[in-house]
Amino acid sequence: MKRSVFLSLALLLAACGDGARDALQGYGEADYIYxxxxxxxxxxxxxxxxxxxxxxxxxxxxxEPERLQYNAATAGAQSDAAAAAVRTAQADAVLAERNYARGLELFERGFYPRARLDADRAARDAANARLAQARREAGAASAATGLAQERLADxxxxxxxxxxxxxxxxxxxxxxxxxxxxxxxLAPSNMKVRFFAPQDMLPQLPVGARVSVSCDGCEQPIPATVSFVAAEPQFTPPVIYSLDQREKLVFLVEARLDAPSRIRPGMPVDIRIAE
Structure with missing residues (x-):
């Protein structure tokens, strides 16, 4: 692709020297999806x-999915075990809550010692804590299972x-x-053209400007929209520019094609500013 860049640049500079400024040389380029x-x-x-x-x-x-299938199976088994632990902890919490409620009722009637009621309250709180921990572990196991399945799908x-x-x-x-x-x-919508414009043409080529693209084998010019203009020139003469040297400054410009076309990466094209 670098050879295409240098070739396009050389053609453009030659054209500038001859005063032919109606068309700019460029080439097809693509944004690939890897x-x-x-x-x-x-x-x-x-x-x-x-x-x-x-x-x-x-x-x-x-x-090959075998290694990830083992991981998914292991994660699934751990998730099932965690779900069973939640059911056990939930049953223990329900029983502890009932014991405490029964002890509280007897305590209020004077038939239950406070020490026994305190023990029932502590047992209830411990059962609820175990249930909360079991639910957290089940959530983590479920997330691990989901991740293992996503990795397998990938x-x-x-x-x-x-x-x-x-x-x-x-x-x-x-x-x-x-x-x-x-x-x-390569998606058709990801095709674009790249070309080089002299600095005195940049005011006519802002982002959003319309251009016309022609190529060998194209039945008619293809409309496109300027999507990028380089901030720095591709060819840099000495720091102090003469008038002739300034004419050699060119800037990379990219334009997106409005519709799919025959243009392919590397194909030479001509670009004209739309009327």
Missing amino acids: LASQETGVIREVLVREGEHVAAGARVFTL TSGAAPVAGVIDQIYHRPGEVVPAGQPIAAL
Whole structure:
């Protein structure tokens, strides 16, 4: 891609020297979506091929799930045990509350010693504390189970949007770290063009300005909108600029295409400011 940048820059400077300023040379560029797993694992399947069109939600790859299945099973068993502990603690708390209520009634009638009532109150409070602790542990176990299931689901990667598989970086049997791209997806809406504009044209190319993009094989110009203008020039002469040197200052500009087109990354294009 650097070669394309230098070629475009050279063409632009040559055009500036000849006074041809109606069209600016540029090239197609894309913001790829890199598909990866959040888990480290061994690739089981790559279900797409380079150049293949995929729909949103289509599966792209799967990892071997066995290790994470063990984790999910362990977390599920722990969650079940925690739920059982909650039921036991709840039953103990209900019994302790009833014993205290019965002791309080007898105490108020003068048939129950205060020491016994105090012991019943302490038993009730301890049972309620055990129940609260059991519920917290059950909540943590449930969260761990949910996380284990999410990690297991992450062994299958899907395309977030429709597009074309531009490149596949890893194949079945390879170990990939978490976050390592397995495939690159190019969505039509992520195509753009990059070109270089002389500094005296920048007032005509603010962000939001409309431009027209032409290419070899394009039936008609494609409308686009300027989405980025570099703050610094790509070519920097000495600090003290002569008039001729200032004309050589060019700034990188990006424009987003209004609709899908035949323009592909690296393809040379001509850009004109829309009337």
